[in-house]
Structures are given as C-alpha cells and as structure tokens.
Amino acid sequence: MSDAFIEKLKILVVDDELAIRRYLRTALAPHAHEIIETDNGEDALIQCATHHPDLLILDLNLPGINGITVTQRLREWSEVPIIILSVQDQDTAKIEALDAGADDYLTKPFSVGELMARMRVALRHRKNEVTEPVFETGKLVVNLSTRIVTVDGEEVQLTPTEYDLLKVFVKYAGRVITHQQMLKEVRGAGYQTEIHLLRVHVSNLRQKIEDDPTNPQYIRTEAGVGYRLMA
Amino acid sequence: MSVHYSDNNLPSLTPSTHTDRLMVAVSTSPSSVRLVRAGYRMAQQLDADFIAIYIENPTQEIVPVQSQKQVNETLRLAESLGAKVLTITGQSVSKTLLKVAREHQVTQIVIGQTLRSRWQERLQGSIVNTLVRESAEIDVYVISTSRDDFSNSVSLDEQGGLSWQSYLAGILAVGVATLVGYIIDSLFHFNPTNLVMIYLLAIVVTSTRYSYGVAAVASFLSVVVFNVAFVPPRYTFRVEDAEYIITFIGLGSVGLVTAYLASQVRRLAISAQNREQQTARLYAFSQDLAIATDIQTITDNLLSHTTQTLDCELALFLPEQNTLHLQQTSATFYINQREQEAATRAYQQGQQAGKGTKLASDALGLYRPMRVAKQILGVIGIQADAPLSADQERLLDAFVSQYALALEAIQLAQKAQKAELLSAKEKLQQTIISSVSHDLRTPLVSVKGALSSLLQDGDTLTDAMQHELLSGAFEETDRLNRLLGNLLDMSRLQSGAMILKREPYAIAEVISVARTQLQSRLKNHTVQVSLAENLPLIQIDLVLFAQVFVNLLDNAVKYSPPSTTIQIEAVLNDGDVILRVMDEGRGIPEPELVHIFDKFYRASTANSVGGSGLGLSIVQGIVELHDSSITAQNRPDGGTIFTITVPESQTLVI
Numbered sequence: 001m002s003d004a005f006i007e008k009l010k011i012l013v014v015d016d017e018l019a020i021r022r023y024l025r026t027a028l029a030p031h032a033h034e035i036i037e038t039d040n041g042e043d044a045l046i047q048c049a050t051h052h053p054d055l056l057i058l059d060l061n062l063p064g065i066n067g068i069t070v071t072q073r074l075r076e077w078s079e080v081p082i083i084i085l086s087v088q089d090q091d092t093a094k095i096e097a098l099d100a101g102a103d104d105y106l107t108k109p110f111s112v113g114e115l116m117a118r119m120r121v122a123l124r125h126r127k128n129e130v131t132e133p134v135f136e137t138g139k140l141v142v143n144l145s146t147r148i149v150t151v152d153g154e155e156v157q158l159t160p161t162e163y164d165l166l167k168v169f170v171k172y173a174g175r176v177i178t179h180q181q182m183l184k185e186v187r188g189a190g191y192q193t194e195i196h197l198l199r200v201h202v203s204n205l206r207q208k209i210e211d212d213p214t215n216p217q218y219i220r221t222e223a224g225v226g227y228r229l230m231a
Numbered sequence: 232m233s234v235h236y237s238d239n240n241l242p243s244l245t246p247s248t249h250t251d252r253l254m255v256a257v258s259t260s261p262s263s264v265r266l267v268r269a270g271y272r273m274a275q276q277l278d279a280d281f282i283a284i285y286i287e288n289p290t291q292e293i294v295p296v297q298s299q300k301q302v303n304e305t306l307r308l309a310e311s312l313g314a315k316v317l318t319i320t321g322q323s324v325s326k327t328l329l330k331v332a333r334e335h336q337v338t339q340i341v342i343g344q345t346l347r348s349r350w351q352e353r354l355q356g357s358i359v360n361t362l363v364r365e366s367a368e369i370d371v372y373v374i375s376t377s378r379d380d381f382s383n384s385v386s387l388d389e390q391g392g393l394s395w396q397s398y399l400a401g402i403l404a405v406g407v408a409t410l411v412g413y414i415i416d417s418l419f420h421f422n423p424t425n426l427v428m429i430y431l432l433a434i435v436v437t438s439t440r441y442s443y444g445v446a447a448v449a450s451f452l453s454v455v456v457f458n459v460a461f462v463p464p465r466y467t468f469r470v471e472d473a474e475y476i477i478t479f480i481g482l483g484s485v486g487l488v489t490a491y492l493a494s495q496v497r498r499l500a501i502s503a504q505n506r507e508q509q510t511a512r513l514y515a516f517s518q519d520l521a522i523a524t525d526i527q528t529i530t531d532n533l534l535s536h537t538t539q540t541l542d543c544e545l546a547l548f549l550p551e552q553n554t555l556h557l558q559q560t561s562a563t564f565y566i567n568q569r570e571q572e573a574a575t576r577a578y579q580q581g582q583q584a585g586k587g588t589k590l591a592s593d594a595l596g597l598y599r600p601m602r603v604a605k606q607i608l609g610v611i612g613i614q615a616d617a618p619l620s621a622d623q624e625r626l627l628d629a630f631v632s633q634y635a636l637a638l639e640a641i642q643l644a645q646k647a648q649k650a651e652l653l654s655a656k657e658k659l660q661q662t663i664i665s666s667v668s669h670d671l672r673t674p675l676v677s678v679k680g681a682l683s684s685l686l687q688d689g690d691t692l693t694d695a696m697q698h699e700l701l702s703g704a705f706e707e708t709d710r711l712n713r714l715l716g717n718l719l720d721m722s723r724l725q726s727g728a729m730i731l732k733r734e735p736y737a738i739a740e741v742i743s744v745a746r747t748q749l750q751s752r753l754k755n756h757t758v759q760v761s762l763a764e765n766l767p768l769i770q771i772d773l774v775l776f777a778q779v780f781v782n783l784l785d786n787a788v789k790y791s792p793p794s795t796t797i798q799i800e801a802v803l804n805d806g807d808v809i810l811r812v813m814d815e816g817r818g819i820p821e822p823e824l825v826h827i828f829d830k831f832y833r834a835s836t837a838n839s840v841g842g843s844g845l846g847l848s849i850v851q852g853i854v855e856l857h858d859s860s861i862t863a864q865n866r867p868d869g870g871t872i873f874t875i876t877v878p879e880s881q882t883l884v885i
Contacts, residue, residue: 088716223774
C-alpha cells in the first residue's frame, strides 16, 4: 500500500486502551517513520508541542481532558490533521470535535483500509490547499472555472444554491462535513437556511447527479453527523 | 364405656393408633365458655380433633335472644380455638348428640352437668344420664356448671306473634263449630256427645294455623260453649248428667294435646323453612364466590349478599404489611378515625371490638376478627340500627366464614401466581443470557479459529486459503458488531433512555443511509426501490429510523436466497406514508407471524440461520417510538412483507 502522502510520517496515537495502540502501531508501521504513543490528553498536547507530528489519531474518550478539549486546545496553535476515534452513540461528541477543527472521524471497530483512506484525505487537504479547477470522481465532473457539472459526459443543470452546495462538497471532498460547517460555508454566499432546508437542497442535488438517490455513489449521508462527498 | 366425673380426672395420655376426636356440647348457658376452654385443653393434650356442637331444639319454647347470642359467642370462641363448629337441630339432645358423635367418629364427648333439683331430673330425665347410658364406646366427660347460669327463664312476652286477630279466629272457629252443631242437632237429634267431634275439628284446624295459646283458648271455650249450647239442661252452665263431665274432660284434654302436637309440627316446619332459606342464600353466595377470582369481586359479593339479606351495614378491613386497611364498605357504613381504630384493635388483639364490647366500646360499629384456622385474615365491621337476631347473627357468621375461606384461597392463588411470574422472568433472563452468549461466541469461534490457524500454520497455507480464513473472520467481526449494536439499542429501548432527535428527512435519504451501511451484506441481492411522487418528509431520528431499514434489510438477506430481489416501496395513503420491505424468501409460518416482533423470538424455520431474535423487536420498538406501526404478512407467492405506517401527523409536506 504505497502512498505518497503517508510515507515517512510522524504519527501521534492517543488512546488509553493498550490493545488499540498495539493494533494501530502494527497497522501503521509500514507507512510511518515514527509512531509516538500516549494514553492521555494532557500528555498528547505536550507530545504535539515537542515532536510536531504530521498526523494525530485521537480517541474521544480519554482520562482527564477528553478528545474534544484536546482538539480545541491544539487548534489554537496547530493545523496538524486530526482523526477522531469514537464509538457508536457518540454523535454529539463527534460533531463537537469536528466543529472544533478535527479533520475526520472513525467509528470503532474500523478496518485498516478505512483508517488509511481517512488519513490520505486529511493529509491531502493539509498539504494541497490549492484546489484543482476540475474535480473528478467516478462519472461526476465539476469544472469550477466554467461552473459546468457533467455526469457521464452529460451536463447537469443546477440551481445556484445547488451549485454552491456542490462547490462546498468538492472543497471537502473525501472528508466528512457537518451541517454546521456546511451552513457556515454557504452563508458566505448570502445563503440563510435551516438544516432541514439544507437537506432538501442536498436531496435535490442528489436527484440530479446520482443514478439512484437511495443508493448514492457521490454524496453520502453520515447519519447524525453530516455528509461526505466520496472521492 | 367409662364415665369420668369432674375435670381433674383427665384421661391417661396413652398414644392411640387412631385419631381422637373430642366433641364439646355447648348449651345456651354462659358457662359453656368454660366448657369449650376445658375441651380445648383436653383436645390439645390428646392431640385430638376438636368439635363444638350446639343442639337446637325446635320444639323448645322460643329461645330468648340473649341466650342465642350467648351460644353464638361460645361457638365463635370454639371456632377461634380451631374447633369445627356444628349446629344441629334435634328433638332429643342426648340422642342427637350421640348420633352426630357416631357420624363424626367422635371418641370423647365433653358435656356440662346442670345442677337441678332431684324432682326436676326425675320429671324431665337428665341429658347426662341418658347420654352416659347410651354412649357405649364413646367416653363422656361431665363438667359441673353452676345453676345460676341457667336462670334464664322464658317469659311469655317474648312469644311474639300472638295478636288479637288469631284469638278472634279461634273464637270464630268455635262459633262455626257451634253453628254446625245446631244444624245437625235440629236435623238429626243425635246424642250431644257426638257433636264433640265437630269441636275437635275446629280445635285441630285452629292449632295448625295459630299458636298453642290460641288452640288452648279454643279448647277451653269449646268445653264451655258445648256445655251451654248442647248439654241438658241447655243454655245453662249446669250439668244434669254427671257422665258429661267425662265428655268435658275428654274434649278439653284431647283439644289441648292436639293443639300442642300441632304447634310442635308447625314449629319444626318453620324452623326447616328458615334453614332452607338460609341454605339457599348461602348456596347462592358460595356459588358467586366460586366463580370469583379476585379479592374485589368476592368482597363485592359478600357486601351485596349480606346487605340484601340482613338489615345491617358492613365494612371489610384487610391487612397489608401488618397494618389494617379499609378494603370496602357497603353503601352507608359510617367510617372515621375511631371506627378504624376499633377495627385495628380487633385485628391486633384477635377479639371483638367496638360497640358492646370491652375494646374501643365508643365506636359505632362492632368489629370482629375474621379467622381461618388460627390466622386472622382481616376484620369485619358491622353497623346495625337494631341488634341482629340470633338467626341473622348465625347467617352473617356463615357468610363471613365462607368469605374468609374464599379470601384465603385467592391469596394462596395469588402467591402461587407471583412465584410463577418470577420463574417466568428468570426463564426469560436465562434465554437472554444463553441466546446472547451463543451469538457472541459463534463469530468469535471463527475469528479465533482463523487467527490460530494463521499463527500456527501460516507458512504452510496457500495465499488463497489465508485469504479465505481472513475474510471469513473479517465478516464475522461485522456480525459481532451488529449484534452488540442491537443489544445496546435493545437495552436503551427498554430503559426508555432513547432520546429522539426528530427532524424532517426525505425517505430516500433514510433508505440511502441503510443501504450504505449494509453495502457488503447486500452484494448478492438486488435491491429495488420504488418511491411514489410527492412523498412528504417524515419526522424521524435518522440514525434510529435507518436502523429499522438496516434490520429489515438484514433480515431479508438472511431469509431469502442469493440473487433474489428485495423490494422497498413507499406510497402515500390518505396522508399516511406506507413503507414496505418485501423479500422473496421462505416467509414466516402463519401462526408465528404474531410472535416475530417478540424479543428473542425466532421463527421455527429460522434455525439454520444465525440470529439473536433481537432485530425485529428493535425494529418494532423504534417504529413505535416514532408513533408509527409495523406489521408482517406473507406474500401469496412466497416471501415476507413488512409494512410500516407513518401517520400523517409525523409527516411534513414541503
């Protein structure tokens, strides 16, 4: 699994469960230059300050200060990519951490494949701030300079709101995007709405770009959190 | 036969192979209480069954209310000491006693000796002597009682029902007899002695209808009128022929004897009739009790039957954790703190309390502990304007003791039911534990198996075999994860800890979330979704409602063969949204359809497929939390349809 973004990384793993740290250590070993481990939030902040890792894998449930607080403190001075580890039924905490600046999340139990995909996207966003003018995933092509959207070569007519939404999805491609983040992004375009109106627009957008909106290939709903444009 | 006089000569306590039965004969005397206690002590020593008997003599002059009360009191005492109480009607006390004693295989009889003057005994014959003479195999113990106790004599005043009309009727009867006598005399000129027969007929008719007194008056009057009207010299009191004196004496005495016999027959008949009525009432009551299964119903029955038959108000108190609570009262039973206290004292001290007793005598009602064997089941309160008659008391006692038995039976049944419920709960817990541990272990077996074989024989396994093992283990971890999710959902549903975050969602979005989650599970099936136009949004918690579809789809995958189609459908029906998930599987046996939403219930056809029996019960729990409903049917051509109805109130039209 060679990957330009993941090789030679310094990764900080923060989890109070030894078994999970061991699993992550083994799984990450082929791709990391160095793996630092810690089992609590306070130490995580110190390790970040001293070692400047390239990526943080952060459990939400920690003794002492929790993952949300660690994210908030870290974001005061660091832009290091953060991937949150959570369990089922932690939707609220997940959203809080994402809104505080975490890049993405994984629900335990997760596979190595999922972890690598999340890491790859997170790193790409940090390293490559300049977006390409043309975004392509599957049969969907979004040309940001000409504002033309095509599916399987055919042009799709979008309303201005739908296009704005799609543009935000493209910006966050591959990453989860919470409803709040979404609203914050589109409000800049003078767009005021409630969440359920946002959902109606996303639903309309799906109708136009998805083959089967009940089995979407591009815009996935992350139940209880937000959306993710698959990339 | 052995006779033991006085109570310091108790029988030797030789162990007997048969059970002793001791019977105490109770009379109207207050000293019978002493007799009952002595009998109780003897029965205790002999380890004998204890019977108390009262022989009621219907031919006896009417028994004063006071004495009847005394008898009831004594019998109640005996009952509270564990005696079987009998009240028997019989002409001769001694004969009836012996007859009953033999019927009940009594081995000892205890009876009180009344001290009477010798001539009284000669005249009337002593009950004790007769008893002793005829008791044969039964031991008779005689305990002396003082004469004072028997000072209750019957006064004529208490002989109610002697109205002037009945005397008039008696006189009229004599008049009619005289009239008939005149006609016969004028027609046939018989010897006047023959006319006596007509008077006798009048006396017999009178005595069968009216009391002994009326008949006696009629007899006397007959003699006088006969003399004046027919005996020469006629129309004078004088008698010429001395032989008519014999006729007078004959007429008078035959009249009196006839009157006496007839009145006795009547008394027996009335007594039998009363008994019959009481028996009928008791029978009706016991029938009502027999079909009742709860305390409320039997209490209602007691109160309605009693107040119908007796002129009194009743209240029933039952203990609950050792404090007495008012269970129910009849319509106008007066209850306040004082009455409640009297009832409590009756319960605590195990004896009567309230009006006319030594305990809490300022209360309006009379409170009696209600016993079965030696246990006090509750207290019955009685409020009546006039004191109850002896018969009424007896009937009330019978009602109450029937009630007490029914109450005890119900309480025992309730205890048994509780125990059964507890064991059912334990059984359910066992099922949960065994089901969960089985379902957790099964995936673990394959995970552990795959990992151990890779650890041990990793070098010798081909790449394909390794991949096979690993992908199997990988899938099993998903299964484990789903099971744990279900268990978590189940426990949250049960504890009511589910907090819904309801927001309007498009149905397509709900389905999409479920399909995304189950992507790998659904890879061998075709999923066909058809959504009607203009579907409204539905107010749901997306995570939970998606779980409904996840479980239904998972179920469809489990029970239908690969490469069949699973259909999802959404239509609008009169404002309600109807959601259907249909598979082409084996369906569910008709009789089991109603059970499939039960916790841990698995269709009999599902044995070959792994599953905890939790999925559908979670589905139902979540659907109901959303004020919606779910049903299951079989499709005519195979497969199952689950239909969810989301009511219009839970929809939002954009």
